[in-house]
Amino acid sequence: MRSVLPTGRGRRHFRRGLAAIVLPALAAVLGPGTASAATRHVWVGAAPATWNAVPNGRDVLHGTRLGPGATTFPTVVYRRYTRNWRKPLRLPYEAGANAGRFTGPLIRARVGDKLRIHFKNMDTLRRDAHSMHFHGVEYKPSSDGIWLPLFSGKGGRVKPGESFTYRLTAGPDSAGFWPYHDHSVSMDESIAGGMFGGLSIAGRDEVRADREYVVAFAPWHGFQTINGRAFVGNTPVFEARVGEDVQWNVMAMGDEFHTFHVHGHRWRTAGGTPEDTRGLGPAESFRVRWREDAPGTWLYHCHVETHMAQGMIGFYRVRR
Amino acid sequence: MRSVLPTGRGRRHFRRGLAAIVLPALAAVLGPGTASAATRHVWVGAAPATWNAVPNGRDVLHGTRLGPGATTFPTVVYRRYTRNWRKPLRLPYEAGANAGRFTGPLIRARVGDKLRIHFKNMDTLRRDAHSMHFHGVEYKPSSDGIWLPLFSGKGGRVKPGESFTYRLTAGPDSAGFWPYHDHSVSMDESIAGGMFGGLSIAGRDEVRADREYVVAFAPWHGFQTINGRAFVGNTPVFEARVGEDVQWNVMAMGDEFHTFHVHGHRWRTAGGTPEDTRGLGPAESFRVRWREDAPGTWLYHCHVETHMAQGMIGFYRVRR
């Protein structure tokens, strides 16, 4: 199986050095390398962050310039940590960490695995209760992460400074890409602020793709964002090489419906129908996958016209 | 085959005594018990009703109280009657009657059956013409239930005090859950007021589920309702036991798109892809079904965030 951590993609997407990271040592923590079932421990915090949706200050399609004051806001996001939340895990998003960025860490597992998500509320910004609610996996009601008065347990309302461990199982119907998100009292506000992320669960004998991209469509302060970023040059630049097996993990959060489109590529539905555009609404998610054979710089975007105009568009670069 | 009228669910959903109902005698009227084709007669009226979308006066998620003046309005709904509209059929909704409630009676049939829907317009509130238009079944244009000037027959414009019989056939492509609704002159107003319901058509040799739930998403006077009710504690509480075969019949009416989600459960698409959230728009409908194995109290809801906040959320209780 080829590397799941291609440096090219990581470098361009995150612009941070990866030199200090010893990749092999992380394999056991970050994702399944083999098909043997495992119990995977993941440490997540809800932490304050200052987020700029348009760091280059440009809407290049419309020739508009945007100052940081119009694009930067404080928020609370899911961040991945080392064991016992000792320190933030600084890794590319695709490797299962996000270093305090909008859109929580990509959590990876395999059918048969157990997941122990150790969640700590570090919200010193709004000081709200938070939670994690996971789609696609099996769990008991105590790990549902919802809050309702007189009904919910601690996992649905983790107060600032407190922690909770969600116990999840990737069952036979869990293969796929799934969202997770805050489902506590303040969920309307916190989801709008970026408290969501994705679970990528491989089938028991599935060979992982060479590349996995996450595309999370959500509005943010009037922008239409992909992983919290708006406009070409700010949104993620996904990279691949001809011959690689690439997987797009797509989800949406909020109130709106979107249509995911990639230029110059097609895929098939489970029923066998070719597609190059697929609609999805809030909390819907899917993965599409192909063997790359089309070199060039392509666009991927939401095809709702005003969403594209408000930032939901990015580059996909395929090298020979 | 197990009972299709579990008292637990009926009791909680409708809060009415079922003591007077002799269930076996109703089997021939209400739905197919065996696979032999039949002609099924159903008597429906469009009748005035006063409907309270939030009878307990609470939006418990946001801690808001709502007086009945803000949640109760007169409207016209489809109601199921005994033969020749002699008297309203007082039965749980799932059994094929709704006793004058928002969301018309669940009409059940099997592929191969003929349906004779005897419709009477009893609208003494607005005194509008009304009709019934059915999805999923076969019929001649005279039973289409639409109204257009210089074009439509009587079935598309049944005047107050008049009646019409729609002649339908459950054909080979009719298995599934389908909406029906007013398609007469006043359809914009009457659909907004609740003049819609569902048809549940089993395949010729299909074993019926033990439980069938109807989830009809529609706006009503500023609320986002499920079967005309808004907020947990008002929306239907669906009940099941571990080991039962449960079927969710989901539809939407109006202008908006929704995403149906059930906590702690997954199902598969016809193509085999696992899901726990599915989008649908006006007049789209589907059914999902599983063998229950997850005890607990769960939420089901539309995952569009503002819809959930405006009431589109309810409880699903699974007992051991």
Next chain:
Amino acid sequence: MRSVLPTGRGRRHFRRGLAAIVLPALAAVLGPGTASAATRHVWVGAAPATWNAVPNGRDVLHGTRLGPGATTFPTVVYRRYTRNWRKPLRLPYEAGANAGRFTGPLIRARVGDKLRIHFKNMDTLRRDAHSMHFHGVEYKPSSDGIWLPLFSGKGGRVKPGESFTYRLTAGPDSAGFWPYHDHSVSMDESIAGGMFGGLSIAGRDEVRADREYVVAFAPWHGFQTINGRAFVGNTPVFEARVGEDVQWNVMAMGDEFHTFHVHGHRWRTAGGTPEDTRGLGPAESFRVRWREDAPGTWLYHCHVETHMAQGMIGFYRVRR
């Protein structure tokens, strides 16, 4: 194989004489009659047009009259031409031309074919740059038809008076119905003005349907239109005979989501589930097909209620 150019449908849809058209001579130009791969040349211009969305001046459902001043506007549309853009091709839309009408020509091909789309910008109305971006087919980035500063080639920004040839291939995943549209600088405005159309690509050994209808849902100046027309009597009247094999090619452009419904008919998804209503968003497209067996005059429409009320509804006439 039966004719793909039934005169009945052409006559009603376009109200223009077809007497002068020698159909057999056009077969080689307009579409594949056999399964041998070919290179197909299509000549398209972006040309000014004056378009009336409601030529009969009536919203017959609501009894409203609309003067031409409220329904007619200048715009720019894709028009099909003879070789070297010598003159507009005057043919029924279904035959691959549209004579300057809203919704560009239906371009037909077969898996294995190459397409050479010769595009000329004749926009003397707004004098904007334009392009053509095609879904569903294979092409190199130079034929992608998108415009981004410092990035795109000539094909993404064809200036008034200039031309460009897009080189496309109908590959193994190209069978289906697909949109094409302007993706140049002015795309928001030009798509809203009608610069979109459809590609119908048959499988390599697929027998073409007897009838192919195009249903393009898009807003236009406050109307909700099908192929640029609003309200019954203005929207296309699709015609068939009992026994014919009919195919509906459905697409949407703009910002909104729709649900396509045909009265009195059902079809199956690729996974085998019966349907009579299917949702789609911007740039999503699909085709459904059946052997006609239901004589009568039926409605087809978008089932979003306000869309239907604002014009997205038409007739489908099936004769014995």
